[in-house]
Amino acid sequence: MCGIVGYIGGKNAVDVVYNGLEKLEYRGYDSAGIAVIGEGKIERRRSVGKLVNLKENLNTNKIFGNLGIGHTRWATHGKPSEENAHPHTDCSGKIVVVHNGIIENYIPLKNQLQKEGHIFASETDTEVIAHLIEKYYNEKSSLLDAVQSALKEIRGAYALCAICADDKTQVVVARKDAPLVIGLGKEENFIASDVSALLAYTKDVIFLENGDTAQVRKDSIKIFDGQCNSVERKSQKVLWNALQAEKGGYKHFMLKEIYEQTQTIQDTFRGRISDEENKIILQSVGLTKEDLLKISRICIVACGTSYHAGLTAKFLFENFTKIPTEVNIASEFRYAEPVVDDKVLTVFISQSGETADTLAALRLAKEKKSKTVAICNVVGSSISREADYVLYTHCGPEIGVASTKAFTGQLTALYLLVMFMADKKGTVSKKQLAEFIAALRDIPTKIAETLNLADGIKGIAKLFQNTKQFIYLARNINYPIALEGALKLKEISYIYAEGYPAGEMKHGPIALIDETMPVMVIATDSKIYEKILSNIEEAKARGAKIIAIANKDNTEIVKNSDYQIFVPSTQEYLSPLINVIPLQFFAYYISVMKGCDVDQPRNLAKSVTVE
Ligand code: F6R
Numbered sequence: 001m002c003g004i005v006g007y008i009g010g011k012n013a014v015d016v017v018y019n020g021l022e023k024l025e026y027r028g029y030d031s032a033g034i035a036v037i038g039e040g041k042i043e044r045r046r047s048v049g050k051l052v053n054l055k056e057n058l059n060t061n062k063i064f065g066n067l068g069i070g071h072t073r074w075a076t077h078g079k080p081s082e083e084n085a086h087p088h089t090d091c092s093g094k095i096v097v098v099h100n101g102i103i104e105n106y107i108p109l110k111n112q113l114q115k116e117g118h119i120f121a122s123e124t125d126t127e128v129i130a131h132l133i134e135k136y137y138n139e140k141s142s143l144l145d146a147v148q149s150a151l152k153e154i155r156g157a158y159a160l161c162a163i164c165a166d167d168k169t170q171v172v173v174a175r176k177d178a179p180l181v182i183g184l185g186k187e188e189n190f191i192a193s194d195v196s197a198l199l200a201y202t203k204d205v206i207f208l209e210n211g212d213t214a215q216v217r218k219d220s221i222k223i224f225d226g227q228c229n230s231v232e233r234k235s236q237k238v239l240w241n242a243l244q245a246e247k248g249g250y251k252h253f254m255l256k257e258i259y260e261q262t263q264t265i266q267d268t269f270r271g272r273i274s275d276e277e278n279k280i281i282l283q284s285v286g287l288t289k290e291d292l293l294k295i296s297r298i299c300i301v302a303c304g305t306s307y308h309a310g311l312t313a314k315f316l317f318e319n320f321t322k323i324p325t326e327v328n329i330a331s332e333f334r335y336a337e338p339v340v341d342d343k344v345l346t347v348f349i350s351q352s353g354e355t356a357d358t359l360a361a362l363r364l365a366k367e368k369k370s371k372t373v374a375i376c377n378v379v380g381s382s383i384s385r386e387a388d389y390v391l392y393t394h395c396g397p398e399i400g401v402a403s404t405k406a407f408t409g410q411l412t413a414l415y416l417l418v419m420f421m422a423d424k425k426g427t428v429s430k431k432q433l434a435e436f437i438a439a440l441r442d443i444p445t446k447i448a449e450t451l452n453l454a455d456g457i458k459g460i461a462k463l464f465q466n467t468k469q470f471i472y473l474a475r476n477i478n479y480p481i482a483l484e485g486a487l488k489l490k491e492i493s494y495i496y497a498e499g500y501p502a503g504e505m506k507h508g509p510i511a512l513i514d515e516t517m518p519v520m521v522i523a524t525d526s527k528i529y530e531k532i533l534s535n536i537e538e539a540k541a542r543g544a545k546i547i548a549i550a551n552k553d554n555t556e557i558v559k560n561s562d563y564q565i566f567v568p569s570t571q572e573y574l575s576p577l578i579n580v581i582p583l584q585f586f587a588y589y590i591s592v593m594k595g596c597d598v599d600q601p602r603n604l605a606k607s608v609t610v611e
Pocket of ligand 1: 306307349351353354358404487606608
C-alpha cells in the first residue's frame with residue numbers, strides 16, 4: 001500500500017518527511033514525492049522509482065519549510081509516473097494532497113469537476129480530492145471546512161493529508177477504511193499512515209477512527225468525527241520496535257498479510273459493484289456483448305498459486321458464462337502448440353505481473369490474435385501493460401514470499417470478471433447476480449470470523465509439526481484450494497504435501513494412506529458433501545488422522561474426523577475464499593514451530609522473472 005508522512009513544527013519538514021518515507025519503504029512503492037509550504041507557496045518534488053531518486057531531486061532542487069507532506073505511491077489508478085506521483089495539487093497550485101486508498105466514484109466526480117472548469121494533470125483518483133477541496137475553499141470556508149465538504153462527496157477508502165499555501169500553521173487530515181496516525185511531539189506533530197514512520201520521533205500517538213478529520217497544528221490537535229462534531233481521541237504509547245512496527249506488530253509479513261484479507265478483499269471489489277443496481281462495473285475490461293458472444297473458449301494461464309486461482313475460476317466461468325474453460329500452467333503452455341485464435345479469450349493471472357513464463361505465454365497468445373485479460377496486483381507491471389485489458393487486485397504489496405492475500409484478491413477479481421461477463425452475455429439471471437453480490441459483500445465479515453479461529457488451528461498444527469507428509473483432499477470448486485493448501489505447506493514448512501480431488505484417491509493415492517499420512521480435508525457445504533464424507537471414511541479406515549474443514553451444521557463430521565475447523569458457511573461457489581484461510585494459518589504455524597524462515601523460504605523468490 002501507499003505510505004503517508006506529514007510534519008508540522010520547527011524542523012525542516014523535508015528531512016522529517018523523507019526519513020519517515022524511508023521507514024515505509026518495506027511496503028513497496030513505485031514513486032514518491034514531498035511538498036512543503038516554503039515562502040508562501042507550495043514547493044513540490046516528485047520522482048519515479050526508489051526514494052534515492054527523490055533524494056537526488058531534492059538535493060539538486062532544494063526546498064525548505066516547517067510544514068510538509070510526503071507519499072510513497074503504489075500505483076492503483078494510472079501507471080507509475082511523475083505526473084501520477086503524489087502530492088497532487090488543485091488548479092491554483094495552492095492546495096496539495098496526499099492520499100492512500102481508493103476513491104470509488106472518482107470518475108463521475110472528475111467528469112463533473114472538468115465540466116466546472118477544473119484542469120487535471122494526472123490519471124489518479126487522488127487528484128479529484130485536491131480539486132474538490134479547491135471547489136469548497138473560500139473566504140468563508142477554511143481548509144478544514146473545505147476538506148469536510150469534499151469528503152461528503154467522496155465514496156471509498158481514504159487516509160489523507162491536505163495543506164494550503166495560504167496557511168502554514170495547519171495540516172488537515174482525514175481517514176476512512178485506511179489507517180492514519182498522529183504522532184505527538186513538543187511544539188511539533190507528525191502524521192503517518194503507519195506508526196513505523198514516526199518511531200524515530202515519538203512513541204505517543206493518536207490513532208484516528210473511521211470517519212475522523214483533524215486539524216493538526218504544531219501545538220494543538222482538533223479532531224472531529226464523521227458528523228463533524230468535535231471529539232477526544234485518547235493518545236497511546238507505542239511499545240513496538242521499528243521492525244515490529246513494519247509488520248504491524250505481527251511476527252511475520254505472512255501473518256500480517258493473512259490478517260489483511262478482510263480489508264484486501266473489499267479493496268478488490270470496492271468501486272466495482274454498483275450501489276444503485278446489482279451490476280458489476282469493470283471499467284478497465286472493455287469486452288462488449290458482441291465480443292463475448294464470439295468467444296468459443298476461455299484459456300486461463302498462470303503459475304503456482306495464481307494457477308490455483310485459475311483452476312477455481314474454471315468452475316465459475318463454465319457455470320456462469322457457459323463458456324468452456326481450460327487452465328494451463330504457463331511454463332507448459334508456452335512450449336505446447338496451444339490451439340488459440342481470435343475466438344479464444346486468454347486470461348493471465350499474476351500477482352507480480354512479471355513472471356517470465358506467464359509473460360511469454362501472454363505474448364504467444366497475442367501473436368495468435370487472442371484477446372487477453374490480465375489479473376495483476378502490481379500496477380504498471382509487464383503483464384498488465386501488455387494485456388489488452390487488466391483487472392487489478394488492489395491488494396497492496398505482498399512481501400511474504402508465500403502468496404496469501406494476493407490469492408484471495410485474484411479469486412475476488414475473477415468472481416467479478418465472471419459475473420461481469422455472464423451478466424453481459426445474459427447467462428446469469430438478475431436474481432442470481434443479486435444473490436452473488438449480497439454474498440460477496442458478506443465475505444469480509446466471514447473472513448473476520450475465520451481469522452478468529454487462528455488459536456484453534458495453531459493447536460492442531462502443534463500436533464502435526466513433526467509430520468513428514470500430508471495429503472489434502474477436496475472436491476469440485478474446493479479441489480484447487482486443496483492444491484493451494486498443500487503448496488503453502490510445502491513452500492514454507494518443507495513438508496511433502498499433495499493435493500488431490502477426493503474422488504480420485506481410489507485410483508492410486510489411497511495406497512499411500514496409513515497412520516503416518518495425515519489427511520486435511522475440505523468438507524464444507526456442497527452438493528456432493530456426502531460423497532466427501534465417504535472419501536473421508538476411506539482414509540480413516542486405513543488409519544489416517546483426519547483434519548476436517550467444515551461448517552458448523554455438518555455434525556456428521558465430528559464422528560468421521562479427528563479434528564475439526566468450523567468455518568462460516570457461504571454460497572458454495574464463494575467458499576474457496578473462506579476455506580483457504582485455515583490452510584494458510586496451518587502452514588504458517590507449522591513453519592513457525594519448525595523454525596523455518598516463513599517470509600523467505602529457501603530456494604524461492606517472490607517474483608520469478610527467469611525461466
Ligand atoms: C506461492 C507463490 C508462487 C506464485 C508464482 C506465480 O505462494 O507465491 O507459486 O504464485 O510464482 O507468481 P505470480 O503470481 O507473481 O505470477
